[in-house]
Ligand SMILES: NC(=O)C1=CN([C@@H]2O[C@H](COP(=O)(O)OP(=O)(O)OC[C@H]3O[C@@H](n4cnc5c(N)ncnc54)[C@H](OP(=O)(O)O)[C@@H]3O)[C@@H](O)[C@H]2O)C=CC1
């Protein structure tokens with residue numbers, strides 16, 4: 001029997017991405033969830049609240065306790081609502097205890113966090129110790145990993161081959177992003193009410209989405225002249241899935257017929273980014289239930305716009321799956337460990 005040698009705590013286990021962490025980690029050969037935490041003050045059997053976990057997990061929820069976690073676990077995942085880890089994670093950072101944070105609290109510098117999340121940020125000293133880790137370009141073993149946002153992951157993977165070669169026309173980066181409702185988390189709001197979402201389609205947070213600065217700052221690292229992106233988000237009447245359509249122009253340094261090669265070369269050695277055959281575009285279903293991001297490209301010679309379509313499962317690649325991919329890197333495991341998932345499709 002394989003020794004489940006990595007002990008894991010999850011804070012925010014009763015949210016959608018916390019539950020998805022539990023689901024994926026169940027099949028991880030090297031990891032064992034040893035404690036689960038949320039806002040409840042009482043110890044409750046998790047399978048009482050979530051019957052799908054009966055006979056699968058024997059765990060009770062506990063109030064958050066950083067000392068307990070550091071004594072018993074090797075790493076903690078924060079799958080908490082925004083504004084929680086910036087306050088609860090400081091003791092882990094000071095002790096250099098490994099954290100993977102699925103929330104946006106440590107992805108941005110203080111001023112940008114304040115502006116876009118409209119909350120007080122963590123201190124600069126804490127923020128500086130966090131590392132933003134887009135797992136397919138992982139290059140750091142910092143102990144505090146800020147796991148990228150769902151829309152940001154889909155967009156950055158769609159644009160990385162162009163930005164890394166600095167061939168994007170900086171004034172023509174237009175991203176039309178759409179998400180299923182689970183991206184909004186479990187709290188009910190009037191916009192997430194069934195009647196508002198089912199058989200409907202609507203744009204929200206136009207030009208105000210908190211992933212705009214997250215995407216822009218990473219693009220700038222690859223292509224420093226990029227200042228702004230045009231980015232909008234809409235709600236799809238489905239549970240899971242993200243569909244990004246990016247419309248961009250490329251500068252003269254690269255020919256349109258070389259683009260396909262550029263994408264294939266960039267992702268040749270990655271396991272979780274799949275480039276479609278020429279002129280084929282991906283759909284959401286082909287990635288649901290997996291850690292893949294599928295990308296397709298098509299060029300219009302009349303308008304000179306390149307359309308890039310990128311799809312992923314917001315709960316997996318956009319949250320829990322990418323977090324496990326980052327954990328695997330951190331512990332020196334093969335990055336796909338526990339993530340061999342095939343789409344359900346039908
Ligand atoms: N859903 C998605 O597709 C994605 C989500 N994210 C980010 O991941 C994080 C979690 O998202 P999601 O699962 O959707 O969120 P949910 O709203 O579904 O769940 C939030 C979880 O956080 C817990 N929580 C809230 N406050 C505290 C606290 N003070 N102490 C301990 N636990 C707390 C809640 O516990 P309780 O049940 O007791 O209220 C619950 O378990 C968010 O920051 C989100 O933005 C990132 C990428 C994709």
Ligand SMILES: CC(=O)N[C@@H](CCC(=O)OP(=O)(O)O)C(=O)O
Pocket residue numbers: 082102103104148149150179180181182183184185210211233235
């Ligand atoms: C459909 C939907 O509402 N999605 C959420 C995604 C939130 C998220 O993942 O937030 P952070 O990455 O900032 O933590 C939204 O658009 O705000």
